[in-house]
Structures are given as structure tokens and as C-alpha cells.
Amino acid sequence: MHIPDGFLDGTTSAVAGGLAMAGLGLALLHLGRTLPQKRVPLLGLTAAFVFAGQMLNFPIGGGTSGHLIGAVLTGALLGPSAAVVVLSAVLIVQALLFGDGGLLVLGANIFNLAVVAGAGGYMLYRLVGRLIPGRVGQLTGVAFAAWSSTMLAATFCAAQLATSGTIPADVVFPAMLSVHAFIGVGEAAITALVFAAVLASRPEVVDTPYVVPGRWMEWVAAGLLISLGLVIFASPFASEHPDGLEFVAEERGFIELAADNPIPALIPDYKMPGISSEAVATGVAGAIGTVVMFGLCYLMALALVKGRRAEPAPVMAGP
Amino acid sequence: MSSRPTAIERAPAWAKMLLALGVVLTATLLPRDEPWAPLALAALAIIPLGWIVLGRVNVRWLFWRLLLLEPVLVAMAAMWLFKPGGWPIFLILLARSSICLLTLLAMSYTTSMSHMLRVLRALRTPALLVTTMALMHRYLASMQEETLRMRRARAARSFSRRRSRSWRVLATVLGQLFLRALDRSERIYAAMCARGWR
Secondary structure (H helix, E strand, O other): OOOOOOOOOHHHHHHHHHHHHHHHHHHHHHHHHHOOHHHHHHHHHHHHHHHHHHOOEEEOOOOOEEEOOOHHHHHHHHOHHHHHHHHHHHHHHHHHHHOOOOOOOHHHHHHHHHHHHHHHHHHHHHHHHHHOOHHHHHHHHHHHHHHHHHHHHHHHHHHHHHHOOOOOHHHHHHHHHHHHHHHHHHHHHHHHHHHHHHHHHOOHHHHOOOOOOOOHHHHHHHHHHHHHHHHHHHHHHHHHHHHHHHHHHHHHOOHHHOOOOOOOOOOHHHOOHHHHHHHHHHHHHHHHHHHHHHHHHHHHHHHHHHHHHHOOOOOOOOO | OOOOOOHHHHOOHHHHHHHHHHHHHHHHHOOOOOOOHHHHHHHHHHHHHHHHHHOOOOHHHHHHHHHHHHHHHHHHHHHHHHOOOOHHHHHHHHHHHHHHHHHHHHHHHHOOHHHHHHHHHHOOOOHHHHHHHHHHHHHHHHHHHHHHHHHHHHHHHOOOOOHHHHHHHHHHHHHHHHHHHHHHHHHHHHHHHHOOOO
16 A cells, blocks of 8 residues: 555655654654654564564455555554554655655555554554453454554555545546455455464563563544544545546536536535435445445454464474 | 665765655645646656666665565546546546656665664654664565464464464463563663664
């Protein structure tokens, strides 16, 4: 999901860059205050670990493969600020060293994959942990947050591509979201499995965190940032959507049904009822899919917790 | 990098980074609907191509990088092929982003990471972020080695071939990697302090 150069226009890159700097700045400030000096190298090592993890591809069928983000895993193990900083570092090095992800669009990539996936994913993880107690809750939270982080990042990515006019909204949203719904499953599975492996060896890492996780103020800030981003990116899309609808309407010959009305199609359901109910149907399907995903995460968490008790701890080799 | 550094490799990092940024900015701001756009892009392409030639960028290195990264560009641009008459936009988009990619790759090949990080630091990038990137770069190689060693050791001990097993193995390997990172970080900190890092 690393956006390459040439795919976002100047305005979108600038706005996303500003939001990214704000989010990253907050995270750095928080870490500056709370991270003990002796743990500073930990960020670098975790970044190397995340980088290595991101190089793993897994097939998701249809000839495509997905790769991991690792923001939620980092957040669950080291806290949201560390997740934002670590992921940002990974993204910057990937762009500078490997050309994976563009220079100008670095801000957008950091916003999507570090700030949204990291801070947003962490908030979801904690929320689920409140709903479901114990290890099962933590594992469900980590898995569901991981899937959601992929979906959220994909949503913002698609929104940025749409507002840039690079790819039309009616093509990019379904394409990105459908593909990443599957990639997210891989992210959820690996995140949960690695988290469970850490829990099995050294549960104290999670219970008494190595890095102080963000407190409610950071959560609020992260939440505000995300909603702000949502508003900024979603509102142009809302006015662009009628173009997509119009296009489809022309294709399907619905346009003759439209009344001769000069008012811009911000309320298209009065003119093209067939399409608006399609949109509603898509929304309902998305909601159902999300709930199903949550259920699957819960089942996986149950299996992992029970499995740990039955299986002896794996013997690891190496110096 | 080549055995004898070329003039490009010896050039200051900030200049190369600025040039790359300039090319990307120009490519981004170029309007794609104007009839002269393809010509302008072709002219712009001279910069990365010249950079590759003068910097004596290894063609095989370039080829493998492009093999990895170009499909992403094609896949994203190909979304235009779903629209009638989307072919010209697909091509322009592909050309634009490929030029940016080549520029980035040329810069990456001819500029050392430590120099680039120094430029970032000079631009007042927070020290914590720069240190993280520097350490990450340093430990990337050793992490991959460690992963390989662990996978081999694990493979020597496991007898099961089931798919779910391999996911479990992967997860355990990653989990152990992370825990080792936790332990190492404190030793690394001590070593760095002993060498005068603050």
C-alpha cells in the first residue's frame, strides 16, 4: 500500500504531509517525555524487525499477494507512540533506500500506515480489550485491530488517490477495500500469532510495557487527527461521488430518468434510486463483513488461548 | 557501488536529494491533459536516465528493483483501463510514476544512507527519529541473518508439513526475534554509551 510518486497531486500530498507531521510530532514528543534513554535502541531494532516482517509476502489467491504493515503489533507490544515512530522510520528508509513508496507522497504514506494504522489500530485494540476480558480479549483485540488498520489505511489511501483525481473514486474504493479486506486477514492472523508467541514466552512484556503507552490525552489527539483527516479527505469525495454516479448512470441509461434539475447531485437518491440503494446495500454488506471479521478474530483468540495450554512451549535454537 | 566513486557519488547528498525532489515535484505538477505533457515527461526522463548512466548504476540491481516495484505502479495505473478511453491516462500515469521511481532508485544507489540521514538531521529532523533510522539500517542485515538461522534451526526440528504449522513457525520466529531485540537493545545502549554517544 505504499503510494508511489506521481499518484497524488500537490494539494493532497501537502495536506497529508501536514497531518503526518502532526501525528508523528505528537508521537515523538510523547516518546521524548516517557522513553527512558536505555530503551532508545529498542525503537531502531523494532523498526528493523518490522521492516523484515514487511518483506514477507503471503499469497491471497487470484495471483495477488499481500504484505504486512505491523503497526498494530508494534503498538500492542510497545504502545501507540512507538508504533507511529517505528513505522514512520520504516517508511522513510524504504523510500530513501529502496524506492518503495515515493518522496513527495511520504507524508501520505506515513499518515496512512503509521499514524492511522498505528494510533488508530492501538485504540481499537484497547477498546476491544475493554469489551472482552483477559488474554482472549487481548488476542481478539490485536487481531481485529490489525485487520481494521489495514482497512483504515486502505480507505485513506483510496481517498487520497480519489481527491488527487489520479484514480476515479468509483473504481479505487471498491478495488482497494476489497483487496485489502483479504490482505487484512493475513495481517490479523500473523499479528495474533506473533502476539500469542510473545505472550507464551514473556507475558510480562505486554503486562508491564517496556515503553509507556499513550494515555487518554494522546488517544484524544489521535482520534481528533483521524477524524480531521476523514473530514478533509471524505468531503471532496462526497462531492466527487456524483461524477461517478453520473458516469455509471450514463452507462446504464439511467440518466434519462433524472429530472431536468440544475442542482448538483449531492442528494442523488432522489434522482437515481437504483444507485443509492446500491450504495446502501454496499454499506450494509461492509458492516456485516466487519462484524463477521470480529467474530472470526474472537474464535481465533479462543483457539490460541486454548492451544497454548495444550501445546508445550516450542524449543527454540540458536546462539 | 563501483570500485572508484563516480563524480555523482562524490557529490554532496543534499544536492542529490534536492534534485530527486525537484524531478518528483515537476513530474507531479505537470498537467496530464495538455498535449505537450508526453513531450515534457520525455524531457524530464533525461534526468534519471542521465543519472543512471553517469552514476554507473548497476543495471542488474536496477532490474531487480524495478521488477519488484514497477508492478505496483502498473496495477495502480491500470485502474484507468476500467474506464472507456482510459488508455492515454494509464500511459501518462505510468510514465510519470516510472520517471519518479527511476530518479529515486538512482538517488538511492549513488547516495549513502548515513549521508542522507545527516541531511535530515541538518534539516532539524528530531534526533529520536534519525537515530531510529540509523540503528534500523545498521541492524537490517544482522536481523535477516538471524531470521535465516532461526528458520533453519526450526526446520531441522520440525517434522510437520501442514500449512497451519508453517504459519505457527513463522509467528514463533518473529516473536523470538522481537524478544531478542528487546534484550539486545539494552546491551546496545550500554555499548553506544561506552563509545561516547549521547
